[in-house]
Amino acid sequence: MTIRHAPITRRGLLRTGAAIGAGALAAGALPRAAFASTMRSWPTVDALLSGYVEGRKVANMVAMMGQGQHAPVSIAHGRLGLLRDTLADSNSLYRIYSMTKPVTGMAAMILVDEGKLQLDQPLADILPAFAEMQVQREYDGAITEDNLEPAVRPITIRHLLTHTAGFGYNIVQQGALAKAYMENGIVPGAISRAAPPGAFGGKPAASLEAFAEALAELPLVYQPGTRWSYSVSLDLLGRVIEVVSGQPFDEFLMERIIVPTGMVDTGFQVAGADIPRLTDNYFLAGDTLIPVDLAGNSVYLDRQPFPYGGAGLASTPRDYDRFLQMLAGYGAIEGKRVMSAKAVALGTSDLFPDTMDPADSFMANYGHGAGGRVGKGATKGEYGWFGAAGTSGLVNLTSGLRFSLYTQYMPAQAYDLNAQFQQAVYADYAAAGSPAA
Template sequence: MDMVVRTDAEAVGLSSQRLGRIDGWMDRLVEEGKLAGLSVTVARRGGVAYRRSAGLADQARGTAMAEDTIVRIYSMTKPLTSLAILMLYEEGRFQLDDPITRFLPCFRDQRVMAGGARGRVETVPAVRDISFRDLLTHTSGLTYGFMESTLVDALYRSEGVDFQTSDATLGEVVERAARLPLLAQPGTAWNYSIATDVLGHLVAVISGRPFEDFLQERVLRPLGMADTGFQVPPEKLPRFAANYARGPDGRPALIDDPATSRFIQPGRICSGGGGLCSTAGDYLRFCRLMLNKGELDGTRLLGRKTVELMTANHLGGDMAAMGQPRFSESSYEGIGFGLGFSVMLDPARAQVLGTPGEYAWGGAASTAFWIDPAEEMAVILLTQLMPSSTYPIRRELRVLTYQAIID
């Protein structure tokens, strides 16, 4: 549980009256049956100016959504995995432009899709190997099977390249992916993918320790993220939220009961791309670490220059200029990508309130966070509704938080 001090909103340049607009928005989402429950945290200049929960974490059991509710954060795992691999980068273990074949020879001699029809994929040789930077920026040519929009996506499904449900090991699923064609030449197109799962495996290979052990010992425990992990233990089950999808009547329909969820099963594959569960308080500790340029409460995980590199745009422009939008936890116009985060380039092009240099990501169950260094602000939205594109709640909350700035 995060012990950061709750602060008077006006003392940190926010209007408590304007922040109160978030109350009505949250209550409407619950009353209209769009979400079972949600929580919002707004932190600025070292204090929490707004923290509120509404609705239910578990409708069947009548459990209220609370500050310490544990949720599936899915792709909000990715920034933590990126942090872990960059800790090894700081130890001099590799360079960003190094080929990953240095550590994963299974990715040698890759082929790239050049066309195809009737289930046959035509390929050409990869011009170069995938680099660490390609993985961190989602420009590796890898994909996701659930996209269901290319022949390569279909191959991922048929060959069992799935880090969420597979019974295989992390390394075995990575090797399956390495045998399949890439969607694009490495470094040429932005495509959301399993790249961060491959990074998790690289953490294990380079450090010589299981990925989950490295993350626990080097990241989660030092940060005091005591409720964050790949498995929800039995004693924390009463705090574990149910997961929902929009039902035929428009109301939340149960898709994952906490009592039978795979997130409570031991031995599950530890997905660096989407396997963690966490709480608002825990994730706020990560956000504060990033706002503090790699240090929190006397514990430094990254150097300031590494955080600055991590949160800079590494694309040639915005995501829209780097390929055909298919799916991600972000819009594409006016948004770039760093080493594990989307990066705001131009709020006018993105058509939403924000600040150039603000960085963010979200998860498949409609969770989201963003960190704004210029405004010294972090916002966390937790709920459990799949898919994340069901309602535009992230953009709505951006407006509600930024309109409250009064200094």
Template structure:
């Protein structure tokens, strides 16, 4: 992909209207120092229509955002890992309704919390076994430590479950989860969770390869995603962005220094949020999605498999507003369904934003986001590094700006 070949008109956009994206982000966020910097790309019909950065990748060292800046994409890892798992499904190595305990025997008799707190929970037997489909759709009964709403997520925090501490591995996470009850019986509700980290473990068990090696061989190398990785290489460190957090006083402060990052020399390969990537690499992934699973002559996933993944799998075609537990997620609940690793727009009117019905997407904890709109042959990737992603409504604003620029 040639990032220098930018032609808004050839992609069916008004260049003047697309320019509003950069103006808005710079004036509303970068100059007021609400974020350190950002980079936005718009691709349509295989043509790069827009690529514009603003601000710094490293505010402390006054290093500007560049087109090849390396970002923590956090939960934008989830669609990548979900695609990777489904390449094993295409080989007949599991079915969506296989019980998870087929591959994790210690999870055979999962229980659900009825009362109590860690380590003295009162529990009952789950109504049915957890299925692989439940993990892909976040209907597994698992949760996240940062939810701050239940005794189960409190236990996750106490145990430092899925924390990237030195020496901690996916095997450790699986063993910890085996000792804890679920929030609900699998299939009963939707709850954002460590489910995709478990999918990463399943990839290792089913394929016989480490998660980094499998992703590299099956997705990154075929698509030319040379920069996407779990830990920055030595040659990537000079263009690695620092990460920032908005504190209780609404100040933007350093959270992870790029030049002394916790991402270096990692042992926990988080399928739910561990990858680093660039705008160019993630655009390559989006090009593959727009191509029905194929890009540059390389088929990563079958067209019908991808159709299945991005369809709404919530019971009765419901949206998240009607089935999700209260708590953080990387999407609005109104007018949004969920498939096998992707959120999907099922009602733009109810959702309140103009992306086409059938578009699909996700985001990351540091406010990164992407979406793919097959009807418009359109993909958008937005990169920044501000935690939490719920701070500003970048997705809604970018949808309004991008679709308003279509000719």
């Protein structure tokens, strides 16, 4: 079901948003039957989306909400681009960037479940080049002998899944390592056919194998297993998956997750015939949306040198909701089993190593599973991640609630959209289950 409402004023959005408190997040215990009977009512979510679109902060937004194995509700506002006529909907194609990470993480969990990988297996068992890593003494400092020391423990598969291996990221690092990553093809993903701004530039390595070999030559920013450091570790995990499985990473992803889950429009490349459904992507400069990747000239129409396991997929709201539905079903969707329940339960649990530094700020608020954030406290049971162009996808394994948001602007941090969307979903979720509803 798709809902399209008349425009709601920004004043109304602010009034509704002001009523959302942290207490709304406690709705995770809402009975499933109560929620299922009121699936159509998402006024706070609708107000949030219409406020962003009517205020021209974005060109479009689509939200998907569902629970358990129930069909989702979609709310859509706006058009595929500021100068386009086609309305966005649940079958529109979006660059989901880092929402690729949970898909890659679950692919690894399939191999763990089959005994082909182990969580605490040293990475060097599979990729020997990572046997003797060096670590920067000063975080993000110089890449010189006096600023390097040996890693005190081996990098493991667990570390790759949870961003605790100590690797860096172009979009995070500011020092010499960021430059070295770019010069050696260790780039976060494809943004545009034109030269993209800042950290999004650089020519990628020629293959996943070449990517891994180049990464092994550069130092870590943290000692393995001590800090959450957002990184290229899920891209490297793609190389691990293809070595262990014996087939190309993208083929493994298609064969074991994407096709059996029924994700018919998800992949690392968009076909020319699908250009009319592909959204435009924008770079936010102040209050101005500047086109950075228009559908007709999108870099997603090109075959990339290698599949980015950390940020490479394009998908639709309908498709990614099916991935979340499969997780909500503990590996099963519409009676078909894609993963074992054990693999999903493990992959959506907190996998942080016991060597973590108690001062780690991420760990103080969240856990981390297989490529996705794990909730604590009021959001316990929640798993998922976010994309660099403002997308997000989460599922609560306790309640079965799943919710995802799609839009296209960069950088995502320019708006506090992820938190606003999560609060709006839980506010409506709580209201739907109240006795007065």
